[in-house]
Amino acid sequence: MNQEILQRIDAFAYRHRLAEVMRSPVMTIDAAAPLTEAAALMAGKRVGALAILDGAGRAIGLITDRDIAHHAANPESLAQPVAAVMSQQVATLPPDAFIFEALTDLRRQNTRHIVIVDPANGGALGVVSMSALLKLRADDALLLSADAEEAPDAQSLKDVVAALPRLATALLAEGVPPRQIAGALAAVIRDVYARVAALAEGLMLQSHGPAPARWCFLVLGSAGRGESLLAADQDHALVHDGAEDDYPWFEKFGLHCAAILDQIGIPFCRGDVMASNRECRHNLAGWRKRIGVWVASDDDVALLNADIFFDFRPAYGDMALAASLRAVAAEIGRQPMFLKRLAASIGKFEPQLGLFGGMKTKDGRINLKRGALLPIVSGARVLALSLGSTALETEARWDAARKAGKVSADDLLRITDAHDMALRLMLTQQLADIAKGRAPGPEVEVKRLLDFDQERLKGGLKIASVIDLIVRPALV
Structure with a gap:
């Protein structure tokens, strides 16, 4: 990897999303x-590309000015229909993808236009061109994701994972907000997952031939939500469209994925939420049954598995299968009793404030994942499920709840501030620990914080401790 990449970062591409720059409609x-x-x-219209849509508004083709220029020398050929010339391989991304993701996709697919699509139904929302993005000050820093996507082996992917702390440090120095840094880290990690799946598929093709059915490798948890920091372990699953609920091919594929991820620095999930686990591999009917079991259960482990699962995002394979699974999950996940159990489980998170308002510490550190992130993230997820929202990011989920009148503007402001603060403190602590050779985690050393930050942290922990009381009335 070119080490100069992370020293010349143009933060704009990591800070802004395609919804902000796409041409729409x-x-x-x-x-x-x-x-x-x-x-x-x-x-x-002064555009360089036109989309061809199907009856549902999904892009099935794209024709560009270059396509037409190839035929300009022969006027007779200009009479042929668009269908004869258009590209049927349309590059797509959701509107919440970062600009750097679009640039790496354009480079990898050797195209000049990306159609921005609604992740819920695939409908075309807008178009972004390479020329437009290059005007936004992009540079070689964007090659980090490209390094992941083109990595020839596990060692190359290990280099990408090892570069994530330097990327986070550079973005912090540029003043990029922690939520957006977490989103950028998650996007790179998803690219890593995608490349791991591709490498595992290659191993399977050599030893066992092609898969018995179409499939999609899913990333779950914080990377699926788009909120990764520097201490994430593995969270992944698989959906396929085979007649049987599982096949030996997918088991071996899942084992390869888990082993490669561990090898490159993303450790095995302690809760075994990995595609190597039989419970994390199903066809659509199997997933419907599995989600149904979670929804019907009041067991804490079942609720935790459901929590992690509902943040899934496709990483590699047949993306249409992930869209179908999302529809199934949204349908089953709206059951009122299940949502009430999820809301009640938020109150079980260990509070990090004592009876008299002091912070609970262990060896001088406070666990901000338990005390702030988990209740805020879980509350947002419950509200999103209740509203049928397809949003995955915590900020977007809370905002959707506010727009629906489920949470007040004042509460949202306090929750958002607590979320931002927890991410910032955890990220800076993780970077400090990594610099000292200590494994990063969710705990923050309290004595490192200024008095102002300590008081602000107490306020954040206080609002996080009553998230369940905010969410429960919103479900009525």
């Missing part, structure tokens, strides 16, 4: 229209 043309009509429309 999408300019479209009928597949039967002649190329002359496409050329006239592009010139009139």
Whole structure:
């Protein structure tokens, strides 16, 4: 890896998302229209690409000014329909993807346009072009994700994982907010997961041939939500469309994935939430049954598994299967009794404030994952499920609840501040620990904090301790 990459970071691309820069609505043309009509429309609207949509509004093709230019020398060929020339391999990303993700995708797929799609239904929302993104000050720093996507082996991926603390340090120095740094780290980690799945697939093709059915490798937990810091372990699963609920091929594939991830510095999940575990591999019918068991149970372990699962995001494979699974999860996850049990479980998180308002510490440290992140994240997830929202990020979930009148603006402000503060304190502590050769974790050394930060932290812990009391009435 080029070490200069992380010393010349353009934070803009890690700070901003495609929703902020996409051109919307999408300019479209009928597949039967002649190329002359496409050329006239592009010139009139001053765009370099037109999307061809199906009846559901999903992009099934893209035609660009370059496609038309190839036929300009022969005027007769301009009479042929758009369908004969358009590319049917359309690069897509959701609107909450970072600009750097788009740049690496454009580079990897050797294309100049990406269609921004609704993750819930695949509908086209906008278009972003390479030329537009390059005007936004991108540079070689964006190659970190490309390094993950093109890594030839596990050692190369290990280098990418090892570079994440330097990336976080550089972004903090640029003034990027911690939530956005967590999102950038999660995006790179998802690229790592995708490449791990590709390497594991290659091993399976050599030893066992192709998979018995279409499949999709899923990343769960903080990386799925888009909120990773520097102490994450593995959280992944698999969905497929085979007639049987599981096959030996998928078991061996899951074992390969878990082993490679551990080898490159993302350790095995202590709760065994990995595709190597039989409970984390199903076809759609099997997942429907598994989610149904979680929803019907009041067991703490079942609720924890459900919590982790509902934050899944596709990493590699057939993305349509992940979309189908999301629909199943959203349908079953809205059951009122299940939501009430989830809300009640938030109150079981260990409070980090004592009876008289003092912070509970162990060896001078306080666990901000238990005291702040888990209740805030869990509360947002419950509200999102109740609203049928497809949002995965905690901030977006809370905002959707506010817009629906489920939480007050004042409470949202305090919750958001507590979330930001917990992420910032945990991230800076993790970087300090890594610099000293200590394994990063969720605990923060209290004596490192200024008096102001300690008082602010107490306020954050206080609002986090009553998240269940905010969420429960919102479910009525």
